[in-house]
Amino acid sequence: MPKPRRVTDTRSGRRKPPPRRAAADATTAASGKAARSRRTQARILDAAEELFSHHGIYGVSIRDIADRADVDTALLHYHFANKDGIYEAVLLRRAGEINAARMQALDDYALACGGKPDVEGIVRAYLHPVFERLRNGGRGFNNFAALIALANNSELWGGGTVKEYFDSAVQRLIELLRLALPKAREVDLYWGYQFISGALTLSYSRNDRIEGLSRGRCRANDYAAIEPRLVEWCTAGIRAIGARR
Amino acid sequence: MPKPRRVTDTRSGRRKPPPRRAAADATTAASGKAARSRRTQARILDAAEELFSHHGIYGVSIRDIADRADVDTALLHYHFANKDGIYEAVLLRRAGEINAARMQALDDYALACGGKPDVEGIVRAYLHPVFERLRNGGRGFNNFAALIALANNSELWGGGTVKEYFDSAVQRLIELLRLALPKAREVDLYWGYQFISGALTLSYSRNDRIEGLSRGRCRANDYAAIEPRLVEWCTAGIRAIGARR
DNA sequence: TTGGTTATTGATCAAATCGTGAATTTAGCG
DNA sequence: CGCTAAATTCACGATTTGATCAATAACCAA
Numbered sequence: 001m002p003k004p005r006r007v008t009d010t011r012s013g014r015r016k017p018p019p020r021r022a023a024a025d026a027t028t029a030a031s032g033k034a035a036r037s038r039r040t041q042a043r044i045l046d047a048a049e050e051l052f053s054h055h056g057i058y059g060v061s062i063r064d065i066a067d068r069a070d071v072d073t074a075l076l077h078y079h080f081a082n083k084d085g086i087y088e089a090v091l092l093r094r095a096g097e098i099n100a101a102r103m104q105a106l107d108d109y110a111l112a113c114g115g116k117p118d119v120e121g122i123v124r125a126y127l128h129p130v131f132e133r134l135r136n137g138g139r140g141f142n143n144f145a146a147l148i149a150l151a152n153n154s155e156l157w158g159g160g161t162v163k164e165y166f167d168s169a170v171q172r173l174i175e176l177l178r179l180a181l182p183k184a185r186e187v188d189l190y191w192g193y194q195f196i197s198g199a200l201t202l203s204y205s206r207n208d209r210i211e212g213l214s215r216g217r218c219r220a221n222d223y224a225a226i227e228p229r230l231v232e233w234c235t236a237g238i239r240a241i242g243a244r245r
Numbered sequence: 246m247p248k249p250r251r252v253t254d255t256r257s258g259r260r261k262p263p264p265r266r267a268a269a270d271a272t273t274a275a276s277g278k279a280a281r282s283r284r285t286q287a288r289i290l291d292a293a294e295e296l297f298s299h300h301g302i303y304g305v306s307i308r309d310i311a312d313r314a315d316v317d318t319a320l321l322h323y324h325f326a327n328k329d330g331i332y333e334a335v336l337l338r339r340a341g342e343i344n345a346a347r348m349q350a351l352d353d354y355a356l357a358c359g360g361k362p363d364v365e366g367i368v369r370a371y372l373h374p375v376f377e378r379l380r381n382g383g384r385g386f387n388n389f390a391a392l393i394a395l396a397n398n399s400e401l402w403g404g405g406t407v408k409e410y411f412d413s414a415v416q417r418l419i420e421l422l423r424l425a426l427p428k429a430r431e432v433d434l435y436w437g438y439q440f441i442s443g444a445l446t447l448s449y450s451r452n453d454r455i456e457g458l459s460r461g462r463c464r465a466n467d468y469a470a471i472e473p474r475l476v477e478w479c480t481a482g483i484r485a486i487g488a489r490r
Numbered sequence: 491t492t493g494g495t496t497a498t499t500g501a502t503c504a505a506a507t508c509g510t511g512a513a514t515t516t517a518g519c520g
Numbered sequence: 521c522g523c524t525a526a527a528t529t530c531a532c533g534a535t536t537t538g539a540t541c542a543a544t545a546a547c548c549a550a
Contacts, residue, residue, distance in 0.1 A: 493549090
């Protein structure tokens with residue numbers, strides 16, 4: 001049975017000298033001890049990200065990660081204390097960045113529309129940063145996204161803490177929708193977000209079903225096909241749901 | 246590492262006398278050896294269903310299931326050969342029934358509408374059987390649904406085989422949508438289904454986020470609130486996406 | 491060079507896990 | 521009743537897993 005979840009403060013349990021990444025300068029210098037350390041940490045996280053996204057958190061052992069990253073298992077404990085630490089580090093590495101990008105896109109649009117946002121523009125701003133990264137972010141981001149999809153539709157590890165990293169952008173999204181649809185009821189907007197989230201999540205999850213169903217006419221990771229359709233879909237949905245009485 | 250996935254034919258690997266449920270009569274007789282056997286199997290599956298839906302497949306051990314079902318671990322091997330067998334049995338127990346119900350609902354509507362289906366009616370027919378069971382199917386069905394949500398947004402065990410149990414109803418759904426929207430393009434209907442599926446899946450997954458986001462104004466399992474909104478949402482979305490040029 | 495700190499490895503432990511085969515109970519049948 | 525086969529328990533072995541500790545390698549500063 002999974003040991004009692006202790007999502008908070010896994011890091012404090014560490015007994016070995018903690019790596020102090022804080023003091024390191026922002027330069028991605030290719031030499032030096034600190035740089036090397038950072039590189040191995042990244043390699044470990046890349047391996048963990050990929051394996052976790054495929055097999056789920058409990059389906060991957062510390063040894064699996066160490067093998068794939070080509071380091072000793074003890075090194076994982078040295079850098080991340082324990083398995084929880086690795087998992088959290090994997091999520092935190094990208095969560096902040098993507099949320100910030102969404103926030104930025106929404107703010108940009110809020111400015112550009114001159115106080116008169118419309119649903120389609122809002123939805124597009126909210127969705128685009130993710131699709132952009134799905135297309136150009138390399139395999140790493142796609143693994144991360146699949147992992148998020150896994151965590152999002154379950155209460156597996158990190159269920160509590162990590163999801164909150166995305167909350168601020170969601171609140172901003174709803175705030176803008178309120179401006180665009182002043183007559184819509186509060187709860188309807190929240191349900192609308194829930195539906196957006198579900199469709200988006202499935203888009204980047206590891207789920208090939210549509211390929212079989214459509215007999216190859218749709219490819220599951222054809223993000224260029226998905227993005228515009230999802231924007232139209234959500235726009236129409238929100239307008240419909242926002243018109244409820 | 247998760248042992249090499251062998252989703253197909255886990256049952257054949259069994260080395261002990263297979264339980265022959267085929268010959269059993271349909272009566273749910275409360276006495277007799279076969280009946281007792283069936284009851285314990287059901288208890289095992291109930292336990293497994295609940296645990297799997299919470300912790301994922303790799304997060305649950307055979308012992309966990311045995312403890313909760315209050316039987317010996319060896320009995321699980323006797324009835325289901327191994328962990329894969331239990332997992333598949335959990336899914337198969339309900340997958341056929343829910344798919345058949347959906348099929349029936351779609352057929353009923355196709356008849357009732359007199360050859361002139363409209364999007365809203367189709368969507369409602371497709372969604373209703375699930376929501377009905379989410380409300381009245383007892384905790385067991387809700388566990389099953391959460392497990393499906395988990396499997397649907399990942400490629401964990403059963404990813405290949407089991408999902409296909411739902412395919413026939415989906416094909417029927419799309420067939421009807423084609424009638425309702427003769428000008429829509431094929432691929433757009435498939436993408437539409439994908440978006441429906443995503444939103445629906447998130448609805449019955451174990452994901453409380455909306456409760457925090459809405460500061461308690463929406464409850465994640467308030468299916469009476471979700472169903473009508475989801476119908477409106479999907480109807481509007483499909484119409485929009487079907488009007489693409 | 492030397493010495494100290496950090497990063498990394500190798501060997502190993504205790505606990506947990508899956509699975510098995512022998513033993514025991516239970517139910518039906520002549 | 522007594523026999524047989526199915527259902528269930530008991531005890532155990534092999535392997536895996538997360539984690540630790542001492543020992544070594546890499547780096548850097550004096």
